[in-house]
Amino acid sequence: MAQGQIVAGYLAPHPPHLVYGENPPQNEPKSRGGWEQLRWAYERARATLDELKPDVLLVHSPHWITQQGHHFLGVKELSGKSVDPIFPNLFRYSFNLDVDVELAEACCEQARELGLTTKMMRNPNFRVDYGTITTLHMMRPQWDIPVVGISANNSPYYLKLDEGLEEMDRLGKATAEAIRKTGRRAVLLASNTLCHWHFHEEPEIPEDMSMEHPQDYNGYLWDMKVIELLRQGKTNEVFELLPDFIQEAFAEIKSGAFTWMFSAMGYPNIPAELHGYGTVIGTGNAVMEWNLIKAGLAQAA
């Protein structure tokens, strides 16, 4: 078996509004569009993902919250209708996804070897969370690439921030090792919003873009600072600023996906490709790519 590798990582946030704005056949509610800048950003990300020809997409979602360990989807095929508990008016999506169970089990085992509590999710009636589904739909609406779904253990909230993120760092290292051992060509998806200050009331017409704007100016400034540093390839500097960013911008990356992804990639100081930025009910969302092939850190197919 050839040695596996991570070929790219994407920051791929999951506001269900983006699916709602796109009007795919899988989603019941219909819109008149909205959030175009972010949806066009995802169009560009879809095109680059297609060129990468991965075997598997791994997604870490903050909306599958677990307390006892880090969990991995472990049923070969999961299907059903996912209704967003926060935005049921926007997201009622019929999904059917293939899970790369072998890789999920390898991730689970590697993480356990690194001292983390881990668990495989084997219940076929399990409802996959809307964060996982939104990110996967926005990145690959064809649903033709197997996935590994990883829960967000609440350690960054339950423990001290640095202790929680250290667990995500270990989870990333375990993920990379599992990918290497199983010979997969993998793409990582960090399903996180940046600044997470949001509106407290929904506009009457959700897709009325005249109502959309950053909820918090300081949070917006933080987003721009972090994005600019990432575009310059200053990963180390971003991780030094991470605690302040999380604190001041209420950044959703606290939940761990961002750290997990960068740890798995080895925290490369390479320039990110910004596909686009936009707000959703006031939160800051960036679609960004770290292409390890272009950076000479992985091999083309």
Add this chain to the structure above:
Amino acid sequence: MSVVSAFLVPGSPLPIVKRDNPPWGALAVAMEVAGERLRASNPDTVLVYSTQWFAVLDELWQTRAHSVGTHVDENWHEFGDLPFDIRADQEMAEACIAAAIEAGVKSKAVDYDHFPIDTGTIVAKHFLVGDADIPLVICANNLYHDGETTETIARVAVEQGDKLGRRIAVVGVGGMSGSFFRHEIDIADDHVAVPAEDAWNRKILDLIAAADVAGLRAAWPDFAREAKPDMGFKQMAFLLGALGGGYVSAQVLGYGPLYGTGGAVVHITP
């Protein structure tokens, strides 16, 4: 007042899906006793507030006439499924929405097939209502609402029950102390993870059992800070709002550990 009974119960699925484990089985038995008492109070409607139904925009109210399905807990999926069959008191829920908006709490109806009803609500319905044909009014825990707003929502809901002539049982679903075991344990030896939190739980339950609402309110901030109760113990704020700020008596039917957190089953007589 239309409230005929009130209950504080935990929302963990463990007493259902793993009741053969003695510590969790004891809580299951206490929940069953609570269920007998709820049904004996002969309510027309059960008003449920679960800390596990999160809302962040507006206050949400379940108005779907009949919700049936199978839920799997996101953390305890290995122990099996949670089937549910819930009927809503649509008339009262709609009245609550209108009245809450009038009271300054923007509110919305939730009427969607496959809506993910939370574990806590399903657990409460299973034990307290069982197969009895009693409809529910279920409202969400908006994460940005404080205790005062939560009390207002409950008060407004009960006022609507009054106007409609309903006899109401009120259920606040949520945990006591919040520290839990993050690693795998021998579940037969489950216990409240932090002794100081155990002491806090017992102190708070003593105050509730003594109907000492003033004492409870005085201790609440320290309890919230030191024992980290589920959502700041907002489920109790909801109960107090529904009860008009006081009640005659209360009995603790059960108290025990739920993977390190504290869970209590309390019957409150208005």
